[in-house]
Amino acid sequence: MNNKEHIKEAKKILAEADAIFITAGAGMGVDSGLPDFRGVEGFWRTYPKVKDLGLVFEEMANPEWFESDPALAWAFYGHRLNLYRDTVPHDGFKKLLDFSNTKKYGSFVFTSNVDGQFQKAGFPDANVMECHGSIHNLQCIDNCQGMLWPSDDTVIEIEEEFKAKEPLPRCPFCGEMARPNILMFGDYGWEYAHTDGQRGRLVQWMDRLEEEGAQLAIVEIGAGTAVPTVRNTSEQIAKRFDVPVIRINPRESFGAEIGLAMGALEALEKIVPN
Numbered sequence: 001m002n003n004k005e006h007i008k009e010a011k012k013i014l015a016e017a018d019a020i021f022i023t024a025g026a027g028m029g030v031d032s033g034l035p036d037f038r039g040v041e042g043f044w045r046t047y048p049k050v051k052d053l054g055l056v057f058e059e060m061a062n063p064e065w066f067e068s069d070p071a072l073a074w075a076f077y078g079h080r081l082n083l084y085r086d087t088v089p090h091d092g093f094k095k096l097l098d099f100s101n102t103k104k105y106g107s108f109v110f111t112s113n114v115d116g117q118f119q120k121a122g123f124p125d126a127n128v129m130e131c132h133g134s135i136h137n138l139q140c141i142d143n144c145q146g147m148l149w150p151s152d153d154t155v156i157e158i159e160e161e162f163k164a165k166e167p168l169p170r171c172p173f174c175g176e177m178a179r180p181n182i183l184m185f186g187d188y189g190w191e192y193a194h195t196d197g198q199r200g201r202l203v204q205w206m207d208r209l210e211e212e213g214a215q216l217a218i219v220e221i222g223a224g225t226a227v228p229t230v231r232n233t234s235e236q237i238a239k240r241f242d243v244p245v246i247r248i249n250p251r252e253s254f255g256a257e258i259g260l261a262m263g264a265l266e267a268l269e270k271i272v273p274n
Contacts, residue, residue: 006258010246010271013258017217019105019209022096023234025112027222027249031090031265034083034115036222047076049162058185066141066179074164077180078156081135084115092268093121096219099272105214108205112223112230114182127205129198131229137181139191140171147173148181148194206237216241220256221248221264231255246271 014020026036035046037057044051050060065073100107109118109128114135118128137148149172157165169178183190209216218238223230234245234256244257248267253259260267 003260003262006260007270010258010260011273013217013244013246014099014219014271015273017215018103019214019216020096020100020103020107021216021218021234021237022100022107022109022118023111023218023220023223023230024109024118025221025223025227025230027224028092028111028264029087029089029113029115029117030222031092031263032087032117034087034117038224047079047162050076061182061184063141063179063184063187063189066177070168070177071163071166073179074156074168075158075162077135077182078158078164080115081151081154081156081180084117084135087115087117087120089117089121090265092265093118093123095268095272097122105205105209108202110202110230110233112227114180126201129202130195131183131199131233133180133182133190133192133195135180135182137194138169138178139181140174141177141179141189142171142174143189143191144171144174144176146191146193148191151180206240210241216243217246218243219246219248221267223247223249224252 030036035042037043037046040056043057060076107127109123111118111128111130112132114130114132116134116136119125136151138151138154139148154169159165170176171178181191181194218234220230220234223234225231238245246258246260247253247256248260248262248264250261250263253261
């Protein structure tokens with residue numbers, strides 16, 4: 001099938017579905033102006049000071065910095081926290097939400113994004129699973145109590161040399177450095193109970209769909225192959241329900257029955273019925 005035929009088929013699948021499973025990677029936020037950190041050069045364009053240090057994303061996104069250089073760690077994550085707070089989700093989010101609300105079983109979101117953009121766009125928190133956690137929750141670097149707290153009151157100011165100003169966020173229980181509740185590279189201290197709770201709700205939703213014979217549509221948006229968690233999840237659920245994946249990705253739309261080589265907003269405007 002060519003792109004035109006794929007669009008037609010995707011529209012038909014969505015129209016006939018009574019439940020929508022939305023899976024999303026970093027590409028979902030690009031049309032809102034968020035970086036997807038694609039490749040070293042893309043990361044360095046966003047963080048030129050990190051380029052000066054010779055660090056790539058996988059090295060910067062490591063919990064060790066919160067112990068060895070917390071001012072640098074909080075400059076990186078503080079910038080992202082400020083960015084995500086200031087970002088307005090693009091119209092594709094609302095289009096998906098409004099459409100999901102017309103369906104008997106609504107929708108559930110599975111995302112590797114830590115930006116909270118789905119909730120900001122109005123998706124109920126109870127129907128979102130953030131497999132890598134969220135920047136909008138904090139935890140102790142030692143995970144002393146196994147507790148999270150919201151980052152709502154956390155304000156990070158960043159100096160020109162890419163260092164976060166004191167006072168830096170601290171654990172309210174023991175006084176040690178705080179960190180975002182995000183699964184990082186080489187991370188053995190991530191508190192995953194919140195994400196496990198989200199996973200439990202997703203499992204319940206899927207089980208109900210299966211028990212009641214619901215017609216599921218899967219829309220995957222902006223999920224790449226570098227960290228394939230989202231793509232793998234889409235494919236596992238597609239196999240379970242014997243349905244195709246509608247894969248939206250401008251560069252990596254291959255590997256799905258319905259692949260749309262375009263950005264999130266453009267594709268959603270074309271395939272989501274009004």
